[in-house]
Amino acid sequence: MDTTSNSRLLPIGIQSFEKLRSEGFLYVDKTALVYKLANSRLPYFLSRPRRFGKSLLLSTLEAYFQGKKELFKGLAIEQLEKDWKEYPVLHLDLNAEKYDSRKALESILERQLKGWEELYETGGEGITHSGRFMTVIRKAYEKTGRRVVVLVDEYDKPMLRSMHDEVLQKDFRETLTAFYTVLKSADLYLQFVFITGVTKFAQMGIFSNLNQLNDISFDIEYDALCGMTRTEIEATFRPELEAMATKNKLSFDKMFAELTRQYDGYRFTPDEEFHPMYNPFSVLSALSKSRFGNYWFASGTPTFLVEMLKKTDYDLREMEGVEVSAASLSDDRANIHNPIPMIYQSGYLTIKEYDERFNQYTLGFPNEEVKYGFLNFAAPFYTPVAAQDTSFYIGKFVRELEKGETEAFLTRLRAFFADIPYELNDKTERHYQVIFYLVFKLMGQFVEAEVRSAKGRADAVVWTDDYIYVFEFKLNGSTDEAIRQIDDKGYLIPYTADARKLVKVGVSFSREERNLGEWVIKG
Structure with missing residues (x-):
């Protein structure tokens, strides 16, 4: 584990809230927003780029709904929550698999279902994966006497991994649509539902029956739910920031200006009072090594996006300053002939301006790391x-x-x-x-x-x-x-x-x- 000279633990790649808190990692406190979100009791969807803290957010929600009060000691939520309760939590994580075959998706659903079925003693009732999922939810409710919390991490990973294969896409779409649609039928038994992903596109159609989901991807009140603001970075990582300035022989202000140029600039809302968001993975990586680098881009290459640009013969010169309708960024119908919305949702473009009169966004690269990382990666394709x-x-x-x-x-x-x-x-x-x-x-x-x-x-x-x-x-x-x-x-x-x-x-x-x-x- 990379740490700074004073041995404070930076949570690079830590996705477990329990591990983060029990082992003394530094934490940017998002629990006031977690409390607000959890207590609205609405079913939510949130789209954010990869490595932006979605998995840690779901893990935090899981710990909260499991009533693990001791993990929240000293955080904002400790003052807000007066009546800690434990709910049954079904956490589906689709992050890990390659998803190169129908069997890959079925095996991960099978593994999750078997664990839940043993826990709530359903006897494996139900023929299909979706039927068994419905039984698990109902039995969990009946056994605990409390409504069920369902958390789905990276719901769209199977679809993004199979974009090159139309037959596999169709199989995945049918399987996942049936599985997720259970969440509408099971509303009576559900306390809270939260689904995250990189895109809202199901190219997919996965969300066609989940119109009850409240998409908060563009909401100003949850703008800072993932990512970091400058205020949060300065408050949490001041010693690491000062060490980085010293190592790079820069004043504190010049060092932070470079940090901003490289990793800031994400905007997820049309509202003018937004806080520019820093990429948390890049900031933590830079502070850990006291060195600027292309950390986020190097952690995963957007091959499917560049392939899409090639297929559509998209003019790369138009990416900076491209104007798009608001509907095209929030619609769940992906259009292979218009790659820009998916490039935006994947984090390679961000909102630069919003024209309220025409309900239109101007997009551009969020920062230097993304701009040069993307262009360097795209160059050989062109x-x-x-x-x-x-x-x-x-x-x-x-x-x-x-x-x-x-x-x-x-x-x-x-x-x-x-x-x-x-x-x-x-x-x-x-x-x-x-x-x-x-x-x-x-x-x-x-x-x-x-x-x-x-x-x-x-x-x-x-x-x-x-x-x-x-x-x-x-x-x-x-x-x-x-x-x-x-x-x-x-x-x-x-x-x-x-x-x-x-x-x-x-x-x-x-x-x-x-x-x-x-x-x-x-x-």
Whole structure:
């Protein structure tokens, strides 16, 4: 276990509330919200990205409903709850399996059901998994005299793991729909129901019969239920924050600014009074090692999302600042032709703005960790150059521009395109533009770089310590046209007062050669 120098225990990957509390791990107190949630007695659904604390939240609810008062000593809920009671809790965790076959899902349901059936002595009554689940709920109620609490963790994991297999998706959908629908029929016996997942999409249709669920994924009152706010981080981890600042030779404020740039920025509500949320897994990992890194992204790659982008030929340049209707983010009908809502729910995009008049969201990457992690991962799917080769190219690109070696930069960019297999390079003009976009965006990890996002801007601008480069690319056009456009449109005007050397770069791109043609450099 990684700990800081003062040996305080950071709860990285700890999903058991009982273990966290009994073994002395640090805890960001969410129990006031847990109390409010549990005592409303409504059935709830919450969507949050992976590694955001959903499993720990369900474990906390489980401990509360099991009446384990001793685990909550010193927490907010201790002052709120005056009458601790023990309820029968059925906790279904779908996190672990690979879900590569129908048998995999059936085995986990079988394992859970057998444990519950032994506990409540049902005798295995019922033929189907759903029938047995209904019997367990009824028997638990009858045996304990108290209504039942049902907690479902990562309800959608089987569906997300099988998106490549339509037949398996259909099997999983039918099995899970029947299983979850029991929760509506068993309402008389239920005290509380809470279901979590990454997405609300059942591509699925799993929720078609569960219209009683109260989706709190966008509710401001439960905005901070998962994740961490700056106030919570400073209050709970002050010694670790100070140690990290010291190790990185930064002031406390500069260190926290970097922590914010890397891991903050998640917004889960349209309300203006929202608290920006930090990714808890990344923050804890960074504090544990006293080092900034791509912890969340490295803990799981979004292969199914990038595959979806490829299938739909989605233009990656549109991901930042994309506008979507509110309905598309909360609807439970996934649309394979529109990958953005699923990318949002998976945590790779977040809410940047909300237009109340048109009920419309503007989305973007939440922070630097997600942006560069996603673009680095996506690059080989679009270029396709191996991930390590992409990193090699980007490092060389940056060094050459920092030294003012524009000719070498363009020669290397030409080699980058030449490495793309011919049969994979028979693409549209937009595809080439996406490749340019990826190259310049990925350079932004190391220097300031901007790719055109509005009319009246050059295709790309790169700032180094000594140079400002303005690039204009012309598909089947001339270099003279590119330079003339830079001059006529006044692309250099915003930088004329800057002391750095200004460099204009006009490049022609040949559709026939599928590569850079001629270029002109003027500085």
